[in-house]
Amino acid sequence: MTHLKLTNISKEYGGTTVVQDFNLDVEQGEFVSFLGPSGCGKTTTLRMVAGFEKPTSGTITINGQDITNIAPNQRNVGMIFQAYALFPNMTVAQNIGFGMQIHKESKGAIKERVNEMLALINLEKHANKYPFQLSGGQQQRVALARALANRPQVLLLDEPLSALDAKIRVQLRSEIRAIQKKMGITAIFVTHDQEEALSISDRIVVMYEGRIEQVGTPFEVYNFPNTRFVANFVGSLNTADAEVVDPVKGLLSMDGIHFESAEGTKDRKKGDKIKIAIRPERFGFASEQKKANVVDSTIENITFLGSVVRIQLKIGNTKFNMDTFNNPFLELPKIGAIEQVTCSREAVLVLDE
Amino acid sequence: MATFDVVKRDAPKARPALSKFSWAWLGVLPFFLFAFMFLIYPSSTIALGSFQDTKTHTFTFQNFAHLLQSPSLIASYWISIKISLITSIGGGIFGFLLAYSAIRGGLPRFMRSSLMTFCGVASNFAGVPLAFAFITLLSPSGVLTGWLKAMGYNPYFHGFQLYNFWGLSIVYMYFQFPLMVLVIAPAIDGLRKEWLEAAENLGASSFQYWRYVAFPILLPAILGTMILLFGNSFGAFATAQALTGGAINLVTIVIGSQLRGDVLGDAGLGYALASGMVVVMVIAITGYTLLQRQTERWLR
Amino acid sequence: MKRGGLVWSWFWMILGILYFFLPLLATFLFSLRAIKGVLSFKAYQNLFVTTDFVTNFSYSLVWAIFTIVVGILIFVPTAYWVRLRVPQFRTAVEFVTLLPFVIPGIVFVFGLVRTFSHPPFLIVNSPALLIAAYTVLSMPYMYRSIDTGLRAIDVQTLTEAAQSLGAGWETILFRIILPNIRVAILNGAFLSFAIVMGEYILAQYLAKPAFAPYMAYLIQQKAYEPAALAVISFALTWGCLGIIQLVGRGSQQAQIAGGH
Numbered sequence: 001m002t003h004l005k006l007t008n009i010s011k012e013y014g015g016t017t018v019v020q021d022f023n024l025d026v027e028q029g030e031f032v033s034f035l036g037p038s039g040c041g042k043t044t045t046l047r048m049v050a051g052f053e054k055p056t057s058g059t060i061t062i063n064g065q066d067i068t069n070i071a072p073n074q075r076n077v078g079m080i081f082q083a084y085a086l087f088p089n090m091t092v093a094q095n096i097g098f099g100m101q102i103h104k105e106s107k108g109a110i111k112e113r114v115n116e117m118l119a120l121i122n123l124e125k126h127a128n129k130y131p132f133q134l135s136g137g138q139q140q141r142v143a144l145a146r147a148l149a150n151r152p153q154v155l156l157l158d159e160p161l162s163a164l165d166a167k168i169r170v171q172l173r174s175e176i177r178a179i180q181k182k183m184g185i186t187a188i189f190v191t192h193d194q195e196e197a198l199s200i201s202d203r204i205v206v207m208y209e210g211r212i213e214q215v216g217t218p219f220e221v222y223n224f225p226n227t228r229f230v231a232n233f234v235g236s237l238n239t240a241d242a243e244v245v246d247p248v249k250g251l252l253s254m255d256g257i258h259f260e261s262a263e264g265t266k267d268r269k270k271g272d273k274i275k276i277a278i279r280p281e282r283f284g285f286a287s288e289q290k291k292a293n294v295v296d297s298t299i300e301n302i303t304f305l306g307s308v309v310r311i312q313l314k315i316g317n318t319k320f321n322m323d324t325f326n327n328p329f330l331e332l333p334k335i336g337a338i339e340q341v342t343c344s345r346e347a348v349l350v351l352d353e
Numbered sequence: 354m355a356t357f358d359v360v361k362r363d364a365p366k367a368r369p370a371l372s373k374f375s376w377a378w379l380g381v382l383p384f385f386l387f388a389f390m391f392l393i394y395p396s397s398t399i400a401l402g403s404f405q406d407t408k409t410h411t412f413t414f415q416n417f418a419h420l421l422q423s424p425s426l427i428a429s430y431w432i433s434i435k436i437s438l439i440t441s442i443g444g445g446i447f448g449f450l451l452a453y454s455a456i457r458g459g460l461p462r463f464m465r466s467s468l469m470t471f472c473g474v475a476s477n478f479a480g481v482p483l484a485f486a487f488i489t490l491l492s493p494s495g496v497l498t499g500w501l502k503a504m505g506y507n508p509y510f511h512g513f514q515l516y517n518f519w520g521l522s523i524v525y526m527y528f529q530f531p532l533m534v535l536v537i538a539p540a541i542d543g544l545r546k547e548w549l550e551a552a553e554n555l556g557a558s559s560f561q562y563w564r565y566v567a568f569p570i571l572l573p574a575i576l577g578t579m580i581l582l583f584g585n586s587f588g589a590f591a592t593a594q595a596l597t598g599g600a601i602n603l604v605t606i607v608i609g610s611q612l613r614g615d616v617l618g619d620a621g622l623g624y625a626l627a628s629g630m631v632v633v634m635v636i637a638i639t640g641y642t643l644l645q646r647q648t649e650r651w652l653r
Numbered sequence: 654m655k656r657g658g659l660v661w662s663w664f665w666m667i668l669g670i671l672y673f674f675l676p677l678l679a680t681f682l683f684s685l686r687a688i689k690g691v692l693s694f695k696a697y698q699n700l701f702v703t704t705d706f707v708t709n710f711s712y713s714l715v716w717a718i719f720t721i722v723v724g725i726l727i728f729v730p731t732a733y734w735v736r737l738r739v740p741q742f743r744t745a746v747e748f749v750t751l752l753p754f755v756i757p758g759i760v761f762v763f764g765l766v767r768t769f770s771h772p773p774f775l776i777v778n779s780p781a782l783l784i785a786a787y788t789v790l791s792m793p794y795m796y797r798s799i800d801t802g803l804r805a806i807d808v809q810t811l812t813e814a815a816q817s818l819g820a821g822w823e824t825i826l827f828r829i830i831l832p833n834i835r836v837a838i839l840n841g842a843f844l845s846f847a848i849v850m851g852e853y854i855l856a857q858y859l860a861k862p863a864f865a866p867y868m869a870y871l872i873q874q875k876a877y878e879p880a881a882l883a884v885i886s887f888a889l890t891w892g893c894l895g896i897i898q899l900v901g902r903g904s905q906q907a908q909i910a911g912g913h
Contacts, residue, residue, distance in 0.1 A: 072553040073555075087548060143551075377734075378742065383731070396752075397764075447668075451668075468666070468669070470898060481868045481886075482865075485880065488872075489883075608760065612759070
């Protein structure tokens with residue numbers, strides 16, 4: 001059942017269109033990420049749901065109720081800010097209880113709920129501390145508890161992890177996801193970090209220059225990008241100019257070197273200029289069994305990235321990255337050596353030029 | 354990150370190891386000699402003098418006892434405190450409203466920078482020229498008095514006086530409220546937009562945001578700056594001297610006349626009077642510092 | 654912002670502007686009335702032809718310049734040294750630099766007169782005492798400006814870098830540190846200048862010719878000339894702070910005590 005619905009939302013600031021014709025249905029309990037580079041309109045869209053910005057046109061409904069013109073303090077959606085935005089003059093417990101205090105709930109009810117929330121975020125011991133006495137990660141957990149204490153219909157998270165250290169970021173993101181699942185709350189999560197979006201979401205909305213580029217599960221968005229922007233922005237990608245040789249067989253030519261693609265050439269003609277795109281992890285060194293897409297390459301450089309080893313190759317005149325998992329028995333080629341590499345037909349994506 | 358830390362820790366420092374005796378402290382000796390000679394020593398002679406019998410030079414509390422027994426000197430403290438309280442609270446409130454209007458009131462952006470420049474000038478424009486400016490404005494033959502008379506309202510028929518306590522308060526306000534604007538502006542800037550949004554998001558009205566968030570956050574800064582204003586006016590001398598010619602018995606004015614020619618007839622009493630001022634100032638500045646620390650914690 | 658709020662904002666702003674400008678406007682208008690019935694700059698003319706004005710003004714100028722020079726000579730090396738080698742003195746030095754805020758001007762001059770008017774320090778009549786006192790008065794501004802400037806440039810690293818390139822102490826101080834805190838020093842210098850030019854108590858009680866006591870004297874004697882003086886004095890303050898804003902754009906510092 002659709003819980004949050006955005007219909008034909010547009011936003012203009014003095015002639016510049018920031019968000020254009022945005023349509024999205026979010027199910028009850030779903031976790032949806034808005035992913036895109038800065039300035040793509042993802043935060044503006046989130047702020048329109050929160051009520052801090054008014055859409056130029058379009059409607060927003062929650063549970064079928066139109067909230068487009070309702071003041072932010074009447075909406076009952078919970079918001080988490082990038083910079084925590086905890087009230088510095090209140091303790092952790094007072095911060096969490098603030099919303100209920102505003103809604104004139106009884107002292108006992110507030111206390112009970114605050115304790116419940118403190119247990120949820122594992123900060124029972126810090127109830128009487130002030131925000132400046134907490135670490136960034138702790139502050140953001142308090143902000144989460146504060147937003148949830150009010151029992152909001154929708155939880156909005158505006159880049160909540162980007163001010164934190166890498167390790168805390170990963171830990172807190174799974175905590176957020178676990179709490180969201182446990183409470184069954186609908187959540188919108190804005191981020192520019194593709195790894196974050198891929199790991200946390202039920203669905204991802206990839207945005208670029210105010211428009212939706214693709215909506216899909218992390219699996220779909222990563223493996224079957226609809227547009228060149230999505231392919232480039234989500235995960236890393238090798239791209240090269242090529243042209244269609246045989247649309248039926250999916251045969252492509254990159255400066256005379258042939259690749260076969262499993263999809264994407266049916267509606268194209270012979271001689272069409274296109275881009276081929278291959279993710280680095282889809283390459284492998286050629287073994288006996290593989291027949292398709294075996295090409296000669298020169299090893300140019302090898303970079304050790306921890307769990308992954310990145311090998312820079314040159315196929316023809318084009319540079320490619322190839323990622324391979326690291327293990328102690330890995331036999332790496334010598335720099336300057338010529339090796340055969342391969343990738344499956346499914347790995348070769350065809351994008352518009 | 355970890356490797357960076359290690360490298361930094363091992364890097365040689367210009368600072369020598371503390372265990373080894375070093376002559377480096379000699380570098381700050383000229384400063385301390387200068388400060389001792391021309392600031393600390395002269396000021397402490399006043400403090401010492403206040404505990405000394407004028408003739409026998411023995412230790413005594415007599416000077417302070419005399420001070421407490423003199424109604425006119427107690428009155429002079431009271432007048433100084435009263436004018437400082439009135440102008441620090443009045444100037445504090447007005448300065449805060451001005452600063453808030455300019456920073457968060459939705460006024461055009463240039464208003465803010467102009468206000469800051471004006472206030473920088475006005476808080477430094479004090480003493481003799483300030484007194485004279487108000488004389489030309491508000492004395493019985495002053496420019497504004499003339500305009501008001503022409504409109505049929507003579508303030509002097511309605512109890513207004515420039516050369517009394519209230520007149521002096523009005524003049525003091527001229528350097529008090531700009532100082533408030535200058536010192537409070539960073540605190541108002543420190544109010545983050547997300548706090549308003551977070552409060553709204555949790556259901557608060559704009560009044561509730563003020564009542565529970567903005568005002569409590571700003572309160573230490575407001576109080577601290579008012580204390581600073583209090584000290585600012587408590588130590589003021591030149592403006593009052595130039596405006597009233599010493600007719601209002603502020604502590605500073607009494608000390609001024611004592612300095613010119615022992616009007617109290619008791620040097621020790623003069624020292625005690627001056628020491629008492631320093632005590633008040635120390636309390637004020639300490640209060641300001643403590644409240645400022647609280648503010649910085651909240652408004653980082 | 655709601656419309657009601659905006660109306661109030663304008664209300665307070667206009668009130669502030671009136672409070673700020675009316676006394677200045679009145680003084681300016683008044684200073685133009687030296688000749689009955691016409692507006693003229695006669696009062697200013699009168700001032701500049703009297704030797705008294707020129708003398709007192711020049712004295713104040715000289716005091717200000719000496720104060721700035723002495724201030725730079727004492728505070729720059731101190732602030733630099735504290736940052737670089739003896740940070741343990743930091744609190745003590747800062748405490749001392751703030752003392753002039755705590756000791757009211759009149760109490761300060763009281764102490765000076767009592768201390769230096771009898772042996773062994775009989776220098777109450779020496780201009781050196783006045784300059785030393787002015788230096789003390791301007792210390793909070795001068796020292797803090799310089800210290801802020803030094804904080805911004807990471808003295809430690811700059812010094813180490815210069816040393817590793819073979820620079821000696823004079824080179825470091827004069828070719829590295831000073832040029833980098835030029836703006837901060839200028840800031841402090843103009844603030845000191847404004848303070849000395851408007852200062853009344855010290856000059857009055859140490860019985861030295863200066864601008865502010867002359868003005869106080871003139872108020873008793875004349876009507877229009879002091880108005881012209883007040884305008885000039887205001888223009889000076891404005892000029893100094895304007896220059897600070899122009900060169901520094903930075904740390905807004907208010908005068909907190911003294912001179913009032």
